[in-house]
Amino acid sequence: MEFKTFVFYFLSAILVYASLRVVTLRNPVHAALHLVLAFFSASGVWILLQAEFLAIALVLVYVGAVMVLFLFVVMMLDINIDRLREGFWSYLPLGSIVALLMVAEMSLVLGGSYFDLFEKDISQAPAGYSNVQAVGRLLFTEYVYPFELASVVLLVGVVAAVALTLRGKRKSKSVSPSQQVFVKVEDRVRVLKMTAEKRD
Amino acid sequence: MLAMACLILIVDLFVKDRKRTITFVLTQVTLVGAAIITFALSTGQILYTFSNMYVGDMMGDLLKLLLYLTVMVVLFYSRSYVFDRPEMAKGEFYTLTLFATLGMMVMISANHFLTVYIGIELLSLSLYAMVALNRDSIAATEAAMKYFVLGALASGLLLYGMSMIYGSTGTLEISAVAERLFNGQANKTILAFGVVFLVSGIAFKLGVVPFHMWIPDVYHGAPTAVTLFIASAPKLAAFAIVIRMLVNGLIVASQDWQSMLLILSVLSMAVGNFAAIAQTNLKRMLAYSAISHMGFMLLGMITGVVGGDARYALNAYSSSMFYVITYVLTSAGTFGMILLLARSGFESEEISDFAGLNKRSPWFAAVMMMMMFSMAGVPFFVGFFAKFSVLQAVVAAGYLWLAIAAVFFSLVGAYYYLRIVKVMYFDPPISTSRIVAPLDMKILMSANGLAVALLGIFPQTLMSLCAFSLLRSL
Numbered sequence: 001m002e003f004k005t006f007v008f009y010f011l012s013a014i015l016v017y018a019s020l021r022v023v024t025l026r027n028p029v030h031a032a033l034h035l036v037l038a039f040f041s042a043s044g045v046w047i048l049l050q051a052e053f054l055a056i057a058l059v060l061v062y063v064g065a066v067m068v069l070f071l072f073v074v075m076m077l078d079i080n081i082d083r084l085r086e087g088f089w090s091y092l093p094l095g096s097i098v099a100l101l102m103v104a105e106m107s108l109v110l111g112g113s114y115f116d117l118f119e120k121d122i123s124q125a126p127a128g129y130s131n132v133q134a135v136g137r138l139l140f141t142e143y144v145y146p147f148e149l150a151s152v153v154l155l156v157g158v159v160a161a162v163a164l165t166l167r168g169k170r171k172s173k174s175v176s177p178s179q180q181v182f183v184k185v186e187d188r189v190r191v192l193k194m195t196a197e198k199r200d
Numbered sequence: 201m202l203a204m205a206c207l208i209l210i211v212d213l214f215v216k217d218r219k220r221t222i223t224f225v226l227t228q229v230t231l232v233g234a235a236i237i238t239f240a241l242s243t244g245q246i247l248y249t250f251s252n253m254y255v256g257d258m259m260g261d262l263l264k265l266l267l268y269l270t271v272m273v274v275l276f277y278s279r280s281y282v283f284d285r286p287e288m289a290k291g292e293f294y295t296l297t298l299f300a301t302l303g304m305m306v307m308i309s310a311n312h313f314l315t316v317y318i319g320i321e322l323l324s325l326s327l328y329a330m331v332a333l334n335r336d337s338i339a340a341t342e343a344a345m346k347y348f349v350l351g352a353l354a355s356g357l358l359l360y361g362m363s364m365i366y367g368s369t370g371t372l373e374i375s376a377v378a379e380r381l382f383n384g385q386a387n388k389t390i391l392a393f394g395v396v397f398l399v400s401g402i403a404f405k406l407g408v409v410p411f412h413m414w415i416p417d418v419y420h421g422a423p424t425a426v427t428l429f430i431a432s433a434p435k436l437a438a439f440a441i442v443i444r445m446l447v448n449g450l451i452v453a454s455q456d457w458q459s460m461l462l463i464l465s466v467l468s469m470a471v472g473n474f475a476a477i478a479q480t481n482l483k484r485m486l487a488y489s490a491i492s493h494m495g496f497m498l499l500g501m502i503t504g505v506v507g508g509d510a511r512y513a514l515n516a517y518s519s520s521m522f523y524v525i526t527y528v529l530t531s532a533g534t535f536g537m538i539l540l541l542a543r544s545g546f547e548s549e550e551i552s553d554f555a556g557l558n559k560r561s562p563w564f565a566a567v568m569m570m571m572m573f574s575m576a577g578v579p580f581f582v583g584f585f586a587k588f589s590v591l592q593a594v595v596a597a598g599y600l601w602l603a604i605a606a607v608f609f610s611l612v613g614a615y616y617y618l619r620i621v622k623v624m625y626f627d628p629p630i631s632t633s634r635i636v637a638p639l640d641m642k643i644l645m646s647a648n649g650l651a652v653a654l655l656g657i658f659p660q661t662l663m664s665l666c667a668f669s670l671l672r673s674l
Contacts, residue, residue: 163292
């Protein structure tokens with residue numbers, strides 16, 4: 001076995017294991033950490049495919065930014081796991097039967113050498129070949145139309161988020177100093193005149 | 201053309217004013233402008249630009265023009281409804297509508313699976329937000345949540361199918377996919393797999409059984425103005441992507457997807473029509489009726505290629521197109537009527553709210569009756585000819601039993617449409633207040649009703665337009 005193949009299987013095994021743990025773990029923080037591991041191994045597979053730029057982008061964007069944010073959110077939300085787990089055992093038999101059936105059907109259809117993925121050789125990139133340049137060139141020539149549209153999608157996301165969360169000015173209890181200095185005695189203290197009453 | 205539309209949209213975004221009238225007028229101007237650009241640039245030839253990601257052809261142009269028209273009508277209808285409800289009277293309603301329209305444009309003229317996907321996302325993302333626009337309503341929030349989760353799932357299915365097709369043919373460009381399939385340079389197993397996922401994803405977006413669960417809840421929960429939008433315009437775009445992806449791209453695999461669509465279509469006609477009977481809420485009822493109508497529309501797609509013979513394809517697809525245009529016209533009118541009767545603080549979405557409409561306003565009752573007759577397929581309204589042409593295509597393709605089943609389910613459907621007519625004409629009115637609506641809305645409503653009636657008398661023009669545009673595009 002070639003060394004590269006070995007690395008591929010090694011990374012894939014970690015990837016599959018981590019992804020499995022993401023969905024099976026009880027603790028959401030652990031699940032998120034396993035997701036980080038999964039992303040990391042996936043980026044390793046990408047490096048094997050000589051796509052360094054994508055691999056680095058994956059690590060930077062997903063592991064660096066998205067997952068950290070995700071971890072923050074998970075840690076801040078106090079999710080009650082037991083509530084979520086209710087009814088798990090009663091759904092398990094049916095769910096597992098369905099899942100097993102699906103796996104069986106898929107493997108029947110796709111089984112054997114139909115997919116012949118391993119026969120295709122990936123051509124070696126010449127030395128000095130720049131991944132970033134290739135991605136950039138494709139993005140701004142051939143794929144410029146979907147690229148621009150993707151930016152519109154993001155814009156819609158921003159507009160929607162603002163529309164759904166902005167509720168006008170918040171009514172906070174802060175005071176404006178410029179008005180505060182103009183306050184007069186009469187505004188604050190009211191002197192009442194009352195006639196004295198006799199005690200019974 | 202699309203870049204222009206995009207530019208106007210973004211300009212519009214910044215001109216957001218406190219006064220919604222300005223936004224409203226600007227939006228309408230944008231739509232008219234975009235429609236004029238589309239019309240002026242329409243050459244009738246098939247053009248590819250943006251490295252074959254974009255296709256402009258006659259079918260696309262026709263659908264786009266109709267789409268602009270529909271969105272304009274929708275905005276006119278929903279204007280006073282939105283105005284009466286301060287929580288919705290925000291510029292975002294118009295902006296999101298425009299973005300959704302842009303998404304539909306992208307879908308209509310997509311020649312690349314990636315573009316199709318991005319168009320769908322643009323449309324659905326705007327729709328999710330529009331459904332949830334009324335934040336204080338629990339029903340609307342719930343509907344938006346369901347729509348979002350199920351829509352994300354559907355997008356996932358669609359993407360999975362697309363990646364399978366890429367794995368099989370090595371390209372994502374729709375015309376190139378068709379070419380490679382025709383030359384037999386594709387892995388059949390993976391292709392079939394991809395087609396299954398693709399059809400599931402499309403079925404989700406169209407809302408046909410068994411992927412219909414979101415439709416009633418979303419129609420019911422969303423503010424009526426948004427429901428009107430969801431129920432009308434996106435159907436045209438959905439039809440376009442069905443044509444683009446399945447017919448333009450995967451016509452070689454038509455055996456596979458036709459049999460799938462057959463099951464989907466029969467099921468949705470059955471479930472849609474039978475479930476609609478039990479509804480008391482008009483919006484829910486119309487949601488189920490939308491499911492059954494989409495099933496009916498798919499009938500035309502099924503009968504395109506029979507045993508490798510594409511002789512009837514044009515007839516079948518154009519009947520489908522005619523059907524979907526008719527449906528959009530009618531459903532826009534029906535939801536418009538709900539909006540017309542709605543006042544601030546009163547939604548008028550129960551069927552009983554229509555009781556005795558004849559006493560309150562004979563003319564609007566008559567318009568509503570025309571809509572209902574057209575939906576039910578009563579002769580000499582446009583819905584009849586739509587159903588008729590689809591059935592003709594089905595019979596011509598040799599599926600006699602299918603035609604009989606379709607007619608049977610339509611008869612079931614006629615029951616609940618006619619029930620509304622009965623409620624309007626023969627039940628005592630619950631309120632005697634006069635109907636107050638802005639003049640433009642009244643005029644437009646009447647025009648919509650008359651269009652349904654007139655197209656019923658002269659359906660040939662639109663039908664031949666559909667057939668001609670498809671002839672030039674396929």
